[in-house]
Amino acid sequence: EAQVTQNPRYLITVTGKKLTVTCSQNMNHEYMSWYRQDPGLGLRQIYYSMNVEVTDKGDVPEGYKVSRKEKRNFPLILESPSPNQTSLYFCASSLHRRGTEAFFGQGTRLTVV
Amino acid sequence: DAKTTQPPSMDCAEGRAANLPCNHSTISGNEYVYWYRQIHSQGPQYIIHGLKNNETNEMASLIITEDRKSSTLILPHATLRDTAVYYCIAYLSGNTPLVFGKGTRLSVIA
Numbered sequence: 001e002a003q004v005t006q007n008p009r010y011l012i013t014v015t016g017k018k019l020t021v022t023c024s025q026n027m028n029h030e031y032m033s034w035y036r037q038d039p040g041l042g043l044r045q046i047y048y049s050m051n052v053e054v055t056d057k058g059d060v061p062e063g064y065k066v067s068r069k070e071k072r073n074f075p076l077i078l079e080s081p082s083p084n085q086t087s088l089y090f091c092a093s094s095l096h097r098r099g100t101e102a103f104f105g106q107g108t109r110l111t112v113v
Numbered sequence: 114d115a116k117t118t119q120p121p122s123m124d125c126a127e128g129r130a131a132n133l134p135c136n137h138s139t140i141s142g143n144e145y146v147y148w149y150r151q152i153h154s155q156g157p158q159y160i161i162h163g164l165k166n167n168e169t170n171e172m173a174s175l176i177i178t179e180d181r182k183s184s185t186l187i188l189p190h191a192t193l194r195d196t197a198v199y200y201c202i203a204y205l206s207g208n209t210p211l212v213f214g215k216g217t218r219l220s221v222i223a
Binding site: 004033042043045048058059088090092101102103104105106107109 | 149154155156157158159162210211213214215
């Protein structure tokens with residue numbers, strides 16, 4: 001089954017404690033991205049990757065890092081989480097470049113206290 | 114990407130057709146119209162997209178006006194599981210990310 005898998009689904013952490021949210025897709029998609037969703041602000045793109053070892057900033061990249069060492073994986077790294085990064089995070093992938101029939105993961109609800 | 118305008122909410126009776134409108138009066142000739150939906154904090158789900166012609170798939174139909182300034186997503190027989198926020202996106206492939214607006218919250222009522 002074609003899918004994008006994020007882990008963990010829920011995470012509560014403390015300010016400053018580094019964390020990684022994993023994302024994996026099984027569709028051999030080139031393009032992957034991370035979004036965060038906040039009430040009243042909608043979905044905003046954090047980072048995206050057009051292929052292995054190619055990443056770039058989206059609209060709200062501050063406080064986040066990503067890597068793309070393999071085609072299937074695109075982890076989101078918060079080096080020093082802060083409470084304003086409390087949000088619902090989604091990973092997405094698509095066959096070609098941005099957008100176009102994107103497949104989204106089920107989401108990771110992160111709370112930073 | 115062209116800005117889209119959707120009503121904030123709509124109701125539909127179960128079993129009836131749900132017709133969700135979208136205005137995109139500034140859409141350019143090579144921008145596609147995409148529809149996604151998001152069911153209660155799950156990841157957005159792709160529904161359908163089109164450029165000029167009407168499109169149909171197993172989930173829905175997309176009707177685009179001849180001048181391309183507006184479109185309608187049709188769910189032919191809405192069920193309770195179609196209750197979701199529906200996003201209409203005018204998208205120029207390859208240059209910018211998908212920009213999700215506020216969408217239309219569709220409530221399907223038994």
